[in-house]
Amino acid sequence: ALFTNPANLPSKNYDFIVIGAGTAGSVVASRLSEDLTKKVLVIEAGVDDTGNLNVEVPFFAPFALGTAVDWNYTTVPQQGLNGRSITAPRGFVLGGSSAINFLGWTLGSQDYYNKLASITGDSGWGWTSMQRFFKRVSTLVPPTTNPTITPNEIPTSNGNGPLDVNLPNFDLEPDQRVFATAKGLQSSTDANLKRFKYTTDMNGGNAIGFGYNQVTAGGGARTTSATAYLHPALQNRRNIDVVINTRVTRLVKSGQEDLPVFKTVEVATSKGGAKTTFTASKEVILSAGTIGTAQILLLSGIGPQADLGSKTIVNAPQVGKNVREHPLLSLFWNVNSNRTYDDALRDPAVRSAALNEWFATKGGLFSDSPVNVLGFMRLPQSFFTASRPDPASGPNAPNTELIFVDGFVPGATNPLPATGHFMSILCAVVSPTSVGSITLSSSSSDTFTQPNINYNVLSTDFDVQAMLQAMKDAETFVSSKIGGVNQFTKDGYLQSEFGDFASAKTDAQRIAFMRAHADTIHHPVGSARIGSAASGGSDGVVDSRLRVRGVKGLRVVDASVLPIIPEAHTAAAVFTVAERASDLIKQDNGISSGSPTHSPTPPAHSPLPPPPLNQHNGHGDHGGW
Numbered sequence: 001a002l003f004t005n006p007a008n009l010p011s012k013n014y015d016f017i018v019i020g021a022g023t024a025g026s027v028v029a030s031r032l033s034e035d036l037t038k039k040v041l042v043i044e045a046g047v048d049d050t051g052n053l054n055v056e057v058p059f060f061a062p063f064a065l066g067t068a069v070d071w072n073y074t075t076v077p078q079q080g081l082n083g084r085s086i087t088a089p090r091g092f093v094l095g096g097s098s099a100i101n102f103l104g105w106t107l108g109s110q111d112y113y114n115k116l117a118s119i120t121g122d123s124g125w126g127w128t129s130m131q132r133f134f135k136r137v138s139t140l141v142p143p144t145t146n147p148t149i150t151p152n153e154i155p156t157s158n159g160n161g162p163l164d165v166n167l168p169n170f171d172l173e174p175d176q177r178v179f180a181t182a183k184g185l186q187s188s189t190d191a192n193l194k195r196f197k198y199t200t201d202m203n204g205g206n207a208i209g210f211g212y213n214q215v216t217a218g219g220g221a222r223t224t225s226a227t228a229y230l231h232p233a234l235q236n237r238r239n240i241d242v243v244i245n246t247r248v249t250r251l252v253k254s255g256q257e258d259l260p261v262f263k264t265v266e267v268a269t270s271k272g273g274a275k276t277t278f279t280a281s282k283e284v285i286l287s288a289g290t291i292g293t294a295q296i297l298l299l300s301g302i303g304p305q306a307d308l309g310s311k312t313i314v315n316a317p318q319v320g321k322n323v324r325e326h327p328l329l330s331l332f333w334n335v336n337s338n339r340t341y342d343d344a345l346r347d348p349a350v351r352s353a354a355l356n357e358w359f360a361t362k363g364g365l366f367s368d369s370p371v372n373v374l375g376f377m378r379l380p381q382s383f384f385t386a387s388r389p390d391p392a393s394g395p396n397a398p399n400t401e402l403i404f405v406d407g408f409v410p411g412a413t414n415p416l417p418a419t420g421h422f423m424s425i426l427c428a429v430v431s432p433t434s435v436g437s438i439t440l441s442s443s444s445s446d447t448f449t450q451p452n453i454n455y456n457v458l459s460t461d462f463d464v465q466a467m468l469q470a471m472k473d474a475e476t477f478v479s480s481k482i483g484g485v486n487q488f489t490k491d492g493y494l495q496s497e498f499g500d501f502a503s504a505k506t507d508a509q510r511i512a513f514m515r516a517h518a519d520t521i522h523h524p525v526g527s528a529r530i531g532s533a534a535s536g537g538s539d540g541v542v543d544s545r546l547r548v549r550g551v552k553g554l555r556v557v558d559a560s561v562l563p564i565i566p567e568a569h570t571a572a573a574v575f576t577v578a579e580r581a582s583d584l585i586k587q588d589n590g591i592s593s594g595s596p597t598h599s600p601t602p603p604a605h606s607p608l609p610p611p612p613l614n615q616h617n618g619h620g621d622h623g624g625w
């Protein structure tokens with residue numbers, strides 16, 4: 001059952017305790033509760049997702065940032081960004097970040113998973129063996145309307161899992177222009193231009209190419225790990241309890257075998273409030289995400305002795321280290337079109353009409369995420385040198401990404417202009433080499449105080465130069481002619497570059513623009529990474545079965561375990577890791593994993609009256625969306 005206060009839970013003892021009902025935690029809790037003889041407790045700091053339109057309406061994804069479903073974190077000043085601090089949103093809600101992310105569904109390449117297998121020495125993480133877990137997560141459902149999608153554009157990489165994934169419900173202005181340009185350029189004789197490719201499925205092993213963005217939605221509504229996994233489990237099983245509004249404050253050493261045992265979890269509902277504990281007879285699974293997991297480990301005395309000093313219980317030098325994140329930079333063009341979404345951002349009447357359409361038909365502008373089309377690219381071969389090697393996992397893995405948006409993407413340094421219509425291209429470096437960290441903000445901090453989040457954005461020459469190349473690639477792409485015709489300007493659609501970007505023409509100016517405007521795409525991984533086989537695991541926090549090294553009874557399952565960052569949006573990798581982890585946990589506890597592949601149908605959400613869009617609490621900086 002769902003509880004809002006830990007004092008009301010029926011028991012202090014469970015077989016498994018999952019910390020965090022986020023992307024990974026909801027999958028693991030649901031799978032473990034398939035054995036009806038095992039009692040599962042899930043402890044979630046955040047709120048219920050039910051009926052929250054900012055979660056449910058795909059287009060509203062950016063509106064959720066800075067509201068009560070976001071942890072509202074901010075990074076420490078970033079040297080590579082002229083000392084700016086940037087927001088670091090994370091889901092504070094059932095479903096975690098899968099409930100507030102931008103819905104993109106990209107698995108990453110076969111090379112990524114094979115590199116994961118080779119680093120960890122565990123072939124189970126390889127592409128071939130992960131196939132059954134990919135297929136166990138998602139099902140491709142048809143878009144509600146899009147007539148321009150041809151049958152041979154339907155991706156085949158999804159399976160029969162509970163998470164609905166679909167293609168955009170309707171085309172936006174940039175979509176066919178992007179496809180026509182990519183299709184034309186891929187057969188160019190110019191090696192630089194041949195790097196733009198068209199793909200019908202960037203999730204099929206080779207992740208390179210421009211194509212439709214598959215999204216975690218179905219029937220016009222967002223799907224999350226909560227809607228697909230957790231709520232159905234709650235509705236249909238009596239052996240799973242979920243408590244929300246409850247923060248894990250630390251893990252408590254519950255015994256000593258050959259190693260210290262950590263099976264007790266301490267919680268509180270407010271800073272300085274009463275604390276209670278719950279104990280697992282089998283395992284505690286830490287799924288609090290790249291930031292939360294590192295913070296909880298550190299507060300539990302599991303971390304670098306050099307930082308924790310006398311509070312150290314287990315010296316785990318890598319906790320909070322090795323954090324990787326994707327830098328992002330928005331470029332804007334004026335367009336001659338009144339069909340962009342800009343008016344929906346500015347004008348409550350336009351927004352209200354679109355929302356009414358969504359309520360009536362689950363269709364229209366708001367039924368899609370703000371991103372229909374994106375493209376992954378390799379850097380030119382000449383870019384790589386002995387001193388600047390290719391950090392990507394392999395030739396099927398991209399270095400950079402261009403994301404096409406049919407409107408202006410407001411941000412901290414880019415407020416929504418009062419007038420005009422725009423196309424945005426967001427440039428990302430998806431194989432970055434900058435390394436960041438999560439550390440406690442003080443020796444007396446707790447989980448009600450945010451830790452120091454340092455993504456170290458654009459701190460390496462590779463990342464800066466790769467972003468510079470991505471900017472140039474975006475400019476090249478929109479100015480290329482296919483058969484003598486520019487797809488973006490042929491009917492007067494694309495007009496001129498907008499804002500500071502318009503005057504950034506030399507490399508030095510572009511880099512200055514980058515440092516003034518870049519932020520990140522909210523994909524941090526690695527703070528509790530799997531150790532490498534080469535080091536005997538000592539450079540990791542968990543082993544390849546995701547058990548925390550040096551302790552007993554504790555596993556980590558979330559984005560923090562990934563030792564390398566996927567050259568992709570990270571949600572799909574996290575869902576899939578969680579599916580494999582569920583099998584590993586079952587195996588290690590003698591539970592059969594002959595589980596159903598499709599969870600019971602999620603309950604339909606009843607439509608609620610539209611809340612005001614400005615549920616913003618003033619902490620975030622994405623209020624314009």
Ligand SMILES: Cc1cc2nc3c(=O)[nH]c(=O)nc-3n(C[C@H](O)[C@H](O)[C@H](O)COP(=O)(O)OP(=O)(O)OC[C@H]3O[C@@H](n4cnc5c(N)ncnc54)[C@H](O)[C@@H]3O)c2cc1C
Binds near residue numbers: 089
């Ligand atoms: C704004 C945004 C946009 C994104 N866009 C995309 C996208 O389009 N496509 C994509 O693939 N990926 C995207 N991502 C990234 C992707 O969503 C994440 O990589 C993934 O969801 C992380 O899953 P996780 O299980 O590691 O953590 P989360 O899903 O964040 O789950 C962690 C859970 O633990 C809870 N928790 C944390 N600390 C505590 C505590 N002390 N006590 C109790 N509970 C706690 C949290 O509240 C949360 O529910 C985006 C992320 C964000 C934030």
